Amino acid sequence: MLLRWAPRLLHHHLRLLSTAAALAAPPPTPTEWTAAPIASVGAATADASLFHVSLDLSSRADLLASHVAAGQFLPFRLPAAPYPIFLAISSPTPASAAGLARSFDFLVKRLPGTPSACLCDLRPGDLVHVGGSVVGRGFEVGRIADARDVIVFATGSGISPIRSLIESGFGRNENIDVRLFYGVRNLQRMAYQERFSNWESRGIKIIPVLSRPDDQWTGERGYVQNAFSRMKKVVNPSSMGAILCGHKQMSEEITRALVADGVPKDRILTNF
Known part of the structure; x- marks a missing residue:
């Protein structure tokens, strides 16, 4: 990114x-x-x-x-x-x-x-x-430390800091349900596919979303915000957290949808 x-x-x-x-x-x-x-x-x-x-x-x-x-x-x-x-x-x-x-x-x-x-x-x-040093606060995961449902959204190269998040240990708590919606144009543009099995072993449910897949693709199509809308389940907003990284339009639309469902804005994390 x-x-x-x-x-x-x-x-x-x-x-x-x-x-x-x-x-x-x-x-x-x-x-x-x-x-x-x-x-x-x-x-x-x-x-x-x-x-x-x-x-x-x-x-x-x-x-x-x-x-x-x-x-x-x-x-x-x-x-x-x-x-x-x-x-x-x-x-x-x-x-x-x-x-x-x-x-x-x-x-x-x-x-x-x-x-x-x-x-x-x-x-x-x-x-x-x-x-001489890194900059930025990163993902302030302490703000959602009590979350039981965490939804992660990444598009394109926005998956880069999400890899850091997952491999730094996020999601290993068995009491947390973590889903990652990862959107790209097609599988040829999807990075880190070789890491997916490792991430899933860490407790991350990965949902690839392709906006322009070939005819063989049987998974989610369109954009991550559309896939989330189709798969959305009713949860307690106070126990939910979200992490977003990628296209501005995606971040804005997901944020509006979550806030409309009652998720407090301070429980929706970005890294900038």
Whole structure:
């Protein structure tokens, strides 16, 4: 997942990342940059529209330690970009990896002519400049700690920080029913399919939703908000939580539907 802003818009966005209760001051635009080598690069989908990019941080324990919540971002300063770009970290938090983490993983959309595409064209050992720490509050899962039903919605590369969330341990509580609606155009554009069985073993029910499937597809069709509407069951709004990451229209429509059903807005989480 990639975020890009001009400096003024970036400053406004970072102000929105904080609340008086959560942070004393908004995360600053990076003033310190460090060079880190690419560990690996490879296609993440059959159509190569998304790439796995891994950053070797074996010599940067301080940077690794700054990743404390799934959904946080790392700033990149790339030669082709006039201002920093921010990529959501897809790997689990180092604390959940029992201190064994040595890298940050990213799911990068390869759009020709964009700075993110340049990342996808790099090779292991190539250096990139990144901020000295991660930014953003991530998913504030403490706000739904008492939830018994959690619905997760992801579209496109928005699945990147959801991978971090799941593999950092979210959903392992047997008392929580977690459903993940994951929407893409077709199976050729669906990342992390090789991880689905592992995620399901962690207690996550995965519901793939394809907007333009082939004739062989027998699963959910359309957009995730439509699939959710068709499958929606009646639950106690006070015991429900939701996590959203992806297209703006999806997030807005899902939020309206949940609020209309009585789910408090502060129980609907995003990572920005």
